[in-house]
Amino acid sequence: xxxxxxxxxxxxxxxxxxxxxxxxxxxxxxxxxxxxxxxxxxxxxxxxxxxxxxxxxxxxxxxxxxxxxxxxxxxxxxxxxxxxxxxxxxxxxxxxxxxxxxxxxxxxxxxxx
Numbered sequence: 001x002x003x004x005x006x007x008x009x010x011x012x013x014x015x016x017x018x019x020x021x022x023x024x025x026x027x028x029x030x031x032x033x034x035x036x037x038x039x040x041x042x043x044x045x046x047x048x049x050x051x052x053x054x055x056x057x058x059x060x061x062x063x064x065x066x067x068x069x070x071x072x073x074x075x076x077x078x079x080x081x082x083x084x085x086x087x088x089x090x091x092x093x094x095x096x097x098x099x100x101x102x103x104x105x106x107x108x109x110x111x112x113x
Contacts, residue, residue, distance in 0.1 A: 001049055005110075008046050011039045012103060019099045023072070023092040026079050032095070033072040040065045057109055064102040071095035 015035045022028030043062055047054050072095045079088030 004042070004046055004049060008039070008042045009110075011035070011042055012106060015039050016099055016103055019096050023075075023096055024089070026076065026088070029072050029076050029079070029088070029092060032092075033069065033076065036065070036068050036072060036095075036099075040069060055109060057105070061102060061105050061109055064098055064105065068095050068098045068102065071098060 015032070018028075018032050018035050022031045040062070043065055047058055047062060050058065071091045075088045075091035075095065078084040078091060
């Protein structure tokens, strides 16, 4: 269990770093979306291992992770349209803010804040 949580922390740090560096263009959004999807899957494994012992805020944490995936997915879709660069950037910034909030929420769930 400790190994899976450590992997979750490591991928969370990688996701935050990728979001800061790569989320400003179309190819970078794909990278961030892929890392966010990996983080979500690892989070599901952690939640599954916790089972009924998971605190209720864990489900909020997973819901925000889905919102992150949705915001970067929308950024990629909108960015492909004519004149959609500004809206794509808006969705990328929203995703970055959600990542920061979810990172803090995850630290709160882990009891490190």
